[in-house]
Amino acid sequence: xxxxxxxxxxxxxxxxxxxxxxxxxxxxxxxxxxxxxxxxxxxxxxxxxxxxxxxxxxxxxxxxxxxxxxxxxxxxxxxxxxxxxxxxxxxxxxxxxxxxxxxxxxxxxxxxxxxxxxxxxxxxxxxxxxxxxxxxxxxxxxxxxxxxxxxxxxxxxxxxxxxxxxxxxxxxxxxxxxxxxxxxxxxxxxxxxxxxxxxxxxxxxxxxxxxxxxxxxxxxxxxxxxxxxxxxxxxxxxxxxxxxxxxxxxxxxxxxxxxxxxxxxxxxxxxxxxxxxxxxxxxxxxxxxxxxxxxxxxxxxxxxxxxxxxxxxxxxxxxxxxxxxxxxxxxxxxxxxxxxxxxxxxxxxxxxxxxxxxxxxxxxxxxxxxxxxxxxxxxxxxxxxxxxxxxxxxxxxxxxxxxxxxxxxxxxxxxxxxxxxxxxxxxxxxxxxxxxxxxxxxxxxxxxxxxxxxxxxxxxxxxxxxxxxxxxxxxxxxxxxxxxxxxxxxxxxxxxxxxxxxxxxxxxxxxxxxxxxxxxxxxxxxxxxxxxxxxxxxxxxxxxxxxxxxxxxxxxxxxxxxxxxxxxxxxxxxxxxxxxxxxxxxxxxxxxxxxxxxxxxxxxxxxxxxxxxxxxxxxxxxxxxxxxxxxxxxxxxxxxxxxxxxxxxxxxxx
RNA sequence: GCCUAUGUAGCUCAGUGGUAGAGCACUUCAUUGGUAAUGAAGAGGUCGUGAGUUCGAUUCUCAUCAUCGGCUCCA
Numbered sequence: 037x038x039x040x041x042x043x044x045x046x047x048x049x050x051x052x053x054x055x056x057x058x059x060x061x062x063x064x065x066x067x068x069x070x071x072x073x074x075x076x077x078x079x080x081x082x083x084x085x086x087x088x089x090x091x092x093x094x095x096x097x098x099x100x101x102x103x104x105x106x107x108x109x110x111x112x113x114x115x116x117x118x119x120x121x122x123x124x125x126x127x128x129x130x131x132x133x134x135x136x137x138x139x140x141x142x143x144x145x146x147x148x149x150x151x152x153x154x155x156x157x158x159x160x161x162x163x164x165x166x167x168x169x170x171x172x173x174x175x176x177x178x179x180x181x182x183x184x185x186x187x188x189x190x191x192x193x194x195x196x197x198x199x200x201x202x203x204x205x206x207x208x209x210x211x212x213x214x215x216x217x218x219x220x221x222x223x224x225x226x227x228x229x230x231x232x233x234x235x236x237x238x239x240x241x242x243x244x245x246x247x248x249x250x251x252x253x254x255x256x257x258x259x260x261x262x263x264x265x266x267x268x269x270x271x272x273x274x275x276x277x278x279x280x281x282x283x284x285x286x287x288x289x290x291x292x293x294x295x296x297x298x299x300x301x302x303x304x305x306x307x308x309x310x311x312x313x314x315x316x317x318x319x320x321x322x323x324x325x326x327x328x329x330x331x332x333x334x335x336x337x338x339x340x341x342x343x344x345x346x347x348x349x350x351x352x353x354x355x356x357x358x359x360x361x362x363x364x365x366x367x368x369x370x371x372x373x374x375x376x377x378x379x380x381x382x383x384x385x386x387x388x389x390x391x392x393x394x395x396x397x398x399x400x401x402x403x404x405x406x407x408x409x410x411x412x413x414x415x416x417x418x419x420x421x422x423x424x425x426x427x428x429x430x431x432x433x434x435x436x437x438x439x440x441x442x443x444x445x446x447x448x449x450x451x452x453x454x455x456x457x458x459x460x461x462x463x464x465x466x467x468x469x470x471x472x473x474x475x476x477x478x479x480x481x482x483x484x485x486x487x488x489x490x491x492x493x494x495x496x497x498x499x500x501x502x503x504x505x506x507x508x509x510x511x512x513x514x515x516x517x518x519x520x521x522x523x524x525x526x527x528x529x530x531x532x533x534x535x536x537x538x539x540x541x542x543x544x545x546x547x548x549x550x551x552x553x554x555x556x557x558x559x560x561x562x563x564x565x566x567x568x569x570x571x572x573x574x575x576x577x578x579x580x581x582x583x584x585x586x587x588x589x590x591x592x593x594x595x596x597x598x599x600x601x602x603x604x605x606x607x608x609x610x611x612x613x614x615x616x617x618x619x620x621x622x623x624x625x626x627x628x629x630x631x632x633x634x635x636x637x638x639x640x641x642x643x644x645x646x647x648x649x650x651x652x653x654x655x656x657x658x659x660x661x662x663x664x665x666x667x668x669x670x671x672x673x674x675x676x677x678x679x680x681x682x683x684x685x686x687x688x689x690x
Numbered sequence: 691g692c693c694u695a696u697g698u699a700g701c702u703c704a705g706u707g708g709u710a711g712a713g714c715a716c717u718u719c720a721u722u723g724g725u726a727a728u729g730a731a732g733a734g735g736u737c738g739u740g741a742g743u744u745c746g747a748u749u750c751u752c753a754u755c756a757u758c759g760g761c762u763c764c765a
Contacts, residue, residue, distance in 0.1 A: 139760095150694070151759095237760030238693030245762050249693050252760065280757095284701080293738080293756055345765055352763085371765055405691055405763060406756095414764085503765070554765095591722040618721080619728080626726035640724060650725080658725060 041092040053086040057223070060095050070097040072222045073106040080106060082173055082220045098259055108133035110171060110210075110221045111161075111228055111257040112140045117213035118160035119253075123147055128215070129192045129241055129250050136267075137256030141239050143192070149251055154233040157253075161231050168226030169211040173219060178202035181216060192241060192250075228257045230264035279569035280411040286574055286632065288565070288582070289412060298409040298416035300562055305582035308611065310561050312580045314397055317421055317446065317557065324442055326395040326423055331375035333399060337365040343374040344471070344535055348504065354403050372398035373529075373554060376424040377536040380550075385540040390550060391427035391435055397561070398422045412566035413521055419561045425553040426538065432480070432551050436487040436509075436526060439555045443511060443524040444491075446557045449679055450568065450577065455523070456512045457493045459484055460501035470504055476530040481507045484528060505531035513567055521567055523559040528552075574632050575654075579675045585612035586628040587649075590621050590640030597644040601637060601664055608668045629654055635671070 037049045040059060050059060056074030060067045060083070071083050075094040080102050087093070096103035112131030119126050119142060129141030176184075178197065184207075185193040193216050197205070208217045210225055222228075233255040241247035258264045275281070283289050288306030295301060302310060318328065337356050340346040349370065356365035369375070376394045385392065399419045408414050427435050447455060461481050462470055470477065484507050488495050495509075502508060511524035529552040532538075539547045558564035568576070578584060585605060589598040595616055602614050612633070615624045621638060628636045637649040642661070649667055651659040662670065 235759055236694065239761050240692080243762070245692065249761075251693085254760085291756090297756065340765095343765090349765055353765095373765085400765090402765075407691065407693090407761080408763070409757090505765085588725090590724055593722070620721095620723050621725060622723085623727050624725090629726055636725080638725065642724090652725060 038087065039090040040087070041090075043092075043094045050087075052088055055084050055086055056081065056093055056095060057083040059093060063095075067095065067097075071095050072097055072103045072227065073220045075102060080220045082171065083223055084170075085173065085220075105133040106220055107222055107227065107259070108138040108257065110225070111231070111255065112138040113171070113208065113210060113213065113215055113217070113221070114161050114164060114225055114228060114231075114257075115140050115157070115233070115253060115255060116142070116215060117164055117211055118157050120213055121164075122157060122160055123149075127190045127192055130196070131215075137234065137254060139252050139254045141192075141241070141250040141252045143248065143250050149236065151236050154236065154253070158231050158233050158255075161228075161233075164211055165225045165228040165231070167211060168224045170224045171221035172209045173221075174207045174209065176205050176207050178205055181205050181207070184214070185216070195241075227259055230258040230261040232256055232264055232268065277570045277573045278411075279413075279566040282569050282574040283412065283566075286582075288569070296416070297406065298404060298414070300412055300415055300417070306565070308582040309576065309580055310565060313558070313561065313564070314421070316449070316579075318395075320442060320445060321393075321395050321423065324393075324438065325391075326393040329376065329379055329394045329396050331369070331372060331379070331396060331398060333369050333401075334366045335369055335375060337367050339374045339378070340367055340370070342535055343371075343377070343532060344505075345371065345374070352403060354401055368401035369398070370400055370402050372396055372400065372420060372422045373424055373532060373552070374536070376422075377532060377538060377552075380424075380426050380538055381536065385426075385550075387428060387540055387542045387548070390540060391425050391431055393423055393425045395421075395423035412562040415562055418563070421556050421558040421561065421564075423555055425555070426533075426540075426550045427553065428540070428548070429479075429551050432528060432553070433483045433487050435553055436484060436528070437491055439526045439553065439557075440487065440491045440493065440509070443526070443555075443557045446524070447511070450571075452513055452523075452571065454513065456520075457488060457495045458501070458510045458512055459488060459495050459497045460503075460508045460510060461497060461499050462502050462507070463500040466500075470502070472505065472531050472534075477507070480528040480530060484509055484526075503527055503529075505529050513571070521559075521563060523564055523567060524557045525555065525559060527554040529554060575634075576632075577678050578634050578671075579678055581611075581632075581634050583612045583631070583633050584610055584671075585635045585637055586624075586631075586633045587612065587614045587637045587639060588621060588624040588628065589614070589616065590638065592616075592618070594639050594641070594644055598639050601639055601649055604664050605637075605668060605671075608672075610668065610671060625652065637667070 038052050038054070039047050040050055041047050048062070056076070057068060057071060060071045073083055073096045074081050075096060076087060077091050080096070096106060098104060098107065109132060112133065116128055116131055119140070123144055125145045125147065127143040127145060129143065131138065131140035178200065181197055182194065185197065196216060206217060206219060208215055208219060208221055233253060235254050237252045237254070238249045239252040240249050256267065258267065283306070286305065287303050288309060289303055290301050291299070292301060334357060337346060340350065353370055354368045356367055358365055376396070379394055380392065397419050399417060401417045404414055404416050409416070425435050462477060488509060506527055506529045508525055508527035510522045512520050512522050514520050532552050533549050538550050540550055542548045587598045587602045589595050598614050602612070605612070615628070617624070625636055632654065634654050636652040636654070638652060639649055643649055646661070646663070648661045648663050650661050651667055653659055
């Protein structure tokens with residue numbers, strides 16, 4: 037007999053060789069029907085795999101992340117089986133589960149395949165799923181495995197096998213399809229009830245552009261048809277929130293081929309939005325002890341040679357600008373920090389002066405690869421809400437914590453709750469790509485980690501994600517389509533102060549080197565606005581909305597009064613427009629709703645007589661009549677509510 | 691940069707080897723209205739750009755630019 041510990045801590049006894057499926061059956065039949073796999077001592081196993089010694093077992097169903105992953109990974113095998121039966125010469129790369137679904141990288145050996153062919157494959161998959169073929173695990177020796185794939189002439193599987201150790205190699209078979217696979221899998225293909233292949237894309241074998249490009253087929257599956265329907269509706273909803281679509285519709289920004297790819301043009305309404313965000317942050321930064329600075333858009337190449345960035349990124353950058361007479365070279369500013377270092381150097385500093393915090397909404401230019409450009413989230417010219425903190429080594433942790441406070445204040449005020457804080461550290465073993473001493477790195481890494489812990493941040497640690505000059509703490513959020521974007525970032529840098537030979541005079545009257553912290557709560561204005569648009573589906577917080585009110589006269593007779601109302605509110609910094617078109621009120625309201633205007637002010641005979649407006653709130657309807665001054669007060673109250681409440685700070689209407 | 695797809699009016703999209711159409715938006719006229727679309731008329735495009743095939747190209751071919759979905763990269 038063996039002892040099986042269940043997640044609730046209870047221990048049950050089973051025959052040696054019992055399977056997770058049998059354990060599930062002993063608990064309840066309903067559970068057994070839903071078991072996809074099991075975690076045995078922390079490792080995901082097939083539910084049919086015999087357990088031969090005492091173990092802790094967690095049964096996995098669709099409700100567990102690992103259950104879903106197993107389900108999707110098994111679906112990838114089903115996709116491969118369908119492809120092999122439809123396109124017999126196909127060679128297979130890898131087919132993992134991903135966050136939402138799965139993909140399989142395949143080589144069609146010259147046979148053309150496009151998204152039009154997906155339906156055919158889906159149909160085949162559904163047909164194979166109905167056969168309820170079991171996923172059968174088999175341990176094989178390395179030589180047998182090599183023989184099998186040599187005979188099958190699959191170079192990718194042979195390549196994978198090279199890195200596997202004899203004795204740990206398993207094959208999985210379902211129906212007529214055999215795959216090299218670690219597992220685990222769901223019991224049989226019958227669990228897969230709803231299948232959707234989403235798109236086709238190219239992907240290099242092993243992610244290396246020197247290798248052959250394979251065809252990657254993305255798909256998603258569900259145990260119930262209804263869940264697939266819901267997922268597809270969700271995708272549709274996400275598309276409606278796409279910042280590129282809303283940005284165009286709401287006239288926030290545009291691009292022009294003539295201006296150049298990846299160079300956004302901010303339209304008047306987008307500019308209002310951006311400037312509101314900037315002044316919001318500027319205000320918070322003044323309170324936090326930052327000083328605003330301004331630096332030019334180009335800088336001598338020598339500046340970036342000094343900083344070390346030219347050596348690392350110069351060749352991928354925009355080409356240097358040359359002066360006509362002297363042989364001088366200038367770069368479009370790819371970053372603000374070297375400029376700020378020179379500001380720091382413009383006068384001597386005492387340890388008493390530190391920390392010094394220079395902030396700048398600095399526009400930078402980077403030559404991003406053409407295939408990488410994407411709306412406002414990935415562009416070639418963008419404005420960072422940058423700042424550099426120059427401090428003493430003993431101040432790093434405290435400053436770091438203050439920056440975390442600032443980032444959280446910004447996120448709170450804007451309603452971002454679903455973010456991840458990622459601590460990016462060095463590669464665990466390979467230290468070759470980093471500059472700076474081991475001692476400084478260790479110190480920086482531990483201080484970041486401690487600061488995050490002391491601020492109770494929920495964090496994930498990622499190795500090999502640090503910048504080459506120091507570790508960082510990044511705030512990641514997801515866009516409407518589930519893609520993750522880095523917004524805020526905080527980075528410790530012991531290197532740049534060295535390169536620029538920054539100094540301060542210590543209490544000991546000796547020269548010391550300050551530490552730099554780079555930080556940007558928004559990241560870049562472009563990316564932040566993009567994510568914000570998707571986050572709120574274009575329904576911006578009242579204080580940010582480019583147009584906060586629409587004054588809608590019932591008819592031409594009340595245009596003069598409407599103007600009076602509009603000017604009175606403009607006087608109080610309330611933004612908006614008058615709709616003086618020759619349309620009926622119903623039409624004006626509809627158009628204002630579609631344009632996502634937060635407040636509609638309807639004025640007609642009654643309102644004019646009483647010096648009032650009829651207030652209609654977007655999405656909620658008629659709020660009734662108010663005197664103009666009362667509305668202005670109510671409005672300011674709403675703004676204040678949005679900006680306060682969540683945190684200690686309050687900001688008044690700007 | 692690489693692979694796949696796409697590019698027609700301000701926007702969303704039809705369409706064809708014989709020099710283009712719809713809806714919305716826009717303009718004009720009528721209408722002066724009370725909480726999600728008043729009616730009528732009109733104007734608007736060298737069909738992304740360049741070259742080739744052809745009697746003739748928006749349509750076919752090639753190149754190029756941009757965009758889409760990925761890959762790689764990201765100070």
